[in-house]
Structure formats: structure tokens, C-alpha cells
Amino acid sequence: MMYNSRITGMGFFVPDNVVTNDNLTKMMDTSDEWIQERTGIKERRWIPEGSDETSATMGAKAAKIAIERSGLSKDDIDFIVFATLSPDYYFPGCGVQIQEMLEMNTIGALDVRNQCSGFVYALSVADQFIKTGMYKHILVIGSEYHSNGLDKTTRGRGVSVIFGDGAGACVLSRTEDSKKGILSSHLHSEGKYADKLIVASPSIKHWVPEIIANEKEDVSYFPYMDGTFVFKNAVVRFSEVIMEALTANQVRPEDIDLFIPHQANLRISQFIQQKFKLRDDQVYNNIMKYGNTTAASIIIALTEAWESGKVKEGDIVLLAAFGSGFTWGSVLMRW
Numbered sequence: 001m002m003y004n005s006r007i008t009g010m011g012f013f014v015p016d017n018v019v020t021n022d023n024l025t026k027m028m029d030t031s032d033e034w035i036q037e038r039t040g041i042k043e044r045r046w047i048p049e050g051s052d053e054t055s056a057t058m059g060a061k062a063a064k065i066a067i068e069r070s071g072l073s074k075d076d077i078d079f080i081v082f083a084t085l086s087p088d089y090y091f092p093g094c095g096v097q098i099q100e101m102l103e104m105n106t107i108g109a110l111d112v113r114n115q116c117s118g119f120v121y122a123l124s125v126a127d128q129f130i131k132t133g134m135y136k137h138i139l140v141i142g143s144e145y146h147s148n149g150l151d152k153t154t155r156g157r158g159v160s161v162i163f164g165d166g167a168g169a170c171v172l173s174r175t176e177d178s179k180k181g182i183l184s185s186h187l188h189s190e191g192k193y194a195d196k197l198i199v200a201s202p203s204i205k206h207w208v209p210e211i212i213a214n215e216k217e218d219v220s221y222f223p224y225m226d227g228t229f230v231f232k233n234a235v236v237r238f239s240e241v242i243m244e245a246l247t248a249n250q251v252r253p254e255d256i257d258l259f260i261p262h263q264a265n266l267r268i269s270q271f272i273q274q275k276f277k278l279r280d281d282q283v284y285n286n287i288m289k290y291g292n293t294t295a296a297s298i299i300i301a302l303t304e305a306w307e308s309g310k311v312k313e314g315d316i317v318l319l320a321a322f323g324s325g326f327t328w329g330s331v332l333m334r335w
């Protein structure tokens with residue numbers, strides 16, 4: 001017997017500290033006008049200096065809300081999948097920290113390393129474990145602590161203005177209703193372009209002593225992005241993987257009740273919206289408030305949309321993402 005998986009609870013957490021575009025002009029040569037025009041971002045949340053908050057702690061807060069809303073207890077959860085590009089440690093991953101922080105049973109915990117596509121990948125991994133009958137309830141988390149690792153000088157402005165901190169989580173649960181839940185997931189990658197959006201160090205090749213020795217000039221431990229190249233690939237791959245989901249499920253663009261694109265750049269979301277001729281009420285964006293929170297963006301947006309009554313029983317919900325790797329993917333579900 002094959003089961004289906006559906007989201008039974010969702011939650012998100014963002015730091016209180018709001019950083020406006022004007023705040024950024026005090027750190028680097030940029031402007032509110034440039035940032036809004038090129039990205040749609042008005043402000044983002046950054047963990048303040050000196051705080052103990054991390055990707056794991058934010059993930060734990062979002063997870064607690066998701067579990068509570070699912071009506072389950074932490075002891076009902078069978079497995080953890082944690083997506084992040086900004087883990088607390090190089091190893092072990094954040095998944096095991098959640099197991100500890102939430103005082104869960106010694107269940108399995110897996111970290112997914114797929115950057116902006118992290119949540120879509122994580123959700124599809126969890127979906128497979130549920131479909132085969134191995135697990136009943138899986139905690140899926142996306143969380144990012146970008147702000148401590150960004151180059152906040154003019155040198156890094158092409159990257160640092162777009163990223164924000166935050167976490168989202170959901171509980172994915174078994175259902176025997178074959179018409180509900182995740183209907184398909186489609187995943188892709190193209191490692192040829194790994195160096196187009198990358199944090200090259202620390203790595204086994206460029207280890208910490210080397211970084212410290214070269215601190216002043218070595219920019220390889222800051223995120224590097226060939227923004228224009230990434231943008232061009234994003235619009236193509238987003239379109240392809242959305243088409244793949246629609247075709248596989250014989251769903252037309254006008255049938256989509258809610259489309260949540262990874263919040264990379266408002267211009268990318270708007271391009272996709274126009275391409276598929278989606279009405280404003282079919283698309284949910286919140287990059288204006290939170291910036292690009294990478295693996296957390298889709299689940300933060302989905303939770304927010306759900307909290308404001310935009311997701312109803314029976315709705316067709318489409319998630320799609322593209323990012324570093326390159327990796328991209330889509331998940332189509334019926335709520």
C-alpha cells in the first residue's frame with residue numbers, strides 16, 4: 001500500500017531585529033532605491049550581534065509551533081529533515097541539534113544541503129519516506145542565519161543586501177486519501193555552475209588556519225554570486241520545473257490556487273507570474289519584509305499565507321525553487 005503525505009502543521013520564526021535598506025547605507029555604498037528597484041526588498045531580519053540565536057535555535061522555535069499546530073506531540077515525530085546552507089557547525093548538521101533541543105526520541109535526523117532549493121528537496125525526501133510507509137510524521141525545517149557570514153562592505157553589496165535570517169518548519173504526515181497531499185515532486189541539478197553561487201571556504205581544501213592567516217584579503221569565505229548569470233538561469237529553470245509539475249498532474253496555470261516561489265528576488269517571481277499568466281491572488285510573495293531567506297523562504301511564505309487564510313482545503317498549491325548548485329525543483333500538492 002502506498003500512502004500520501006500532507007502538511008498537518010506549520011510555523012515560522014524570524015528575529016525581531018529589522019534591518020531596513022537605509023540601515024544598510026550606513027555599512028556600504030547602496031541605496032533604498034537600488035535595492036527596491038532590483039530586488040523588491042524593503043527590509044530583512046538580521047540576528048543582532050551578541051545574540052545566541054543560530055539556524056538550529058530558530059529552526060527549533062519554528063518546529064515547536066509546527067508540531068503544536070499539527071496536534072501532535074514531539075514524541076509522535078519519526079524523523080527530522082533539516083535544510084540549511086548556514087549550519088551551526090561544519091559538522092554535525094542542524095538536524096541532530098533539533099533532536100536534542102526539542103528533547104525528542106533518538107529518531108533519525110538528516111541535513112539537506114541544497115541551498116535555495118533546500119526546502120523543496122527536504123519536503124520531497126520526507127514525502128518519499130512517508131509514501132513507502134516507513135514513517136508517519138516527519139518534521140521538515142528550513143532555517144538560515146545569513147547575516148553573520150555576509151560581506152557587509154561595498155565589496156559585498158551585490159550579495160549581502162538580498163539575504164535575511166529566519167526559519168520555517170512543517171510536519172508532514174501520512175494520509176490514506178490519495179487525492180490529498182503532495183501529488184508530485186521534481187528535482188534537478190547542474191553542478192557545472194556550482195561556482196556561480198558559492199561559499200568556497202571554509203572547506204577541507206581551504207581550512208580555518210588558512211582563512212585566519214589571510215583574513216584581510218581572502219574573500220572566499222563570503223558568499224560569492226554571479227547575480228546576473230544566476231538570475232538568467234533562475235527564470236528558465238523555474239519555468240521548466242513548474243511546467244513539469246503542471247504537465248505531470250494535468251493541472252493548468254489557472255487551476256493553481258496558490259503559487260509560492262522561492263523568495264530570491266521579486267523580479268524573478270513577477271517574471272514567472274507573467275509567464276504563466278497568474279493573477280496576483282494566485283501568487284504569494286513576502287520578500288519585501290524578509291529578504292531572501294534561502295531554505296526558509298518557501299515555508300515562511302507558506303505559513304504566512306496559511307495564517308492569513310489564503311490556503312484552504314482542496315486548494316492546489318505549487319512550490320518552486322532555484323538556487324546554488326545549481327539546483328531547482330517543484331512540489332505540487334492538494335491541500
Ligand code: UT7
Nearest residue numbers: 030031034038116157158161227228230231234264265323
Ligand atoms: O536565491 C537563489 C538564487 N539567487 C538569485 O536568484 C538571485 C539572482 N540575481 C539577482 O537577484 C540579481 O542579479 C541581483 C539583485 C543580485 C543584482 O541585480 P542586477 O540587476 O543583476 O545588478 P548587477 O549585479 O548587474 O549590478 C548592476 C550595477 C553594478 O554597477 P555597474 O557595474 O553597472 O556600475 C553593481 O556594481 O549595480 C551595482 N550594484 C549595486 N549598487 C547599489 C550591485 N549591488 C548594488 C547595491 N547597491 N547593493
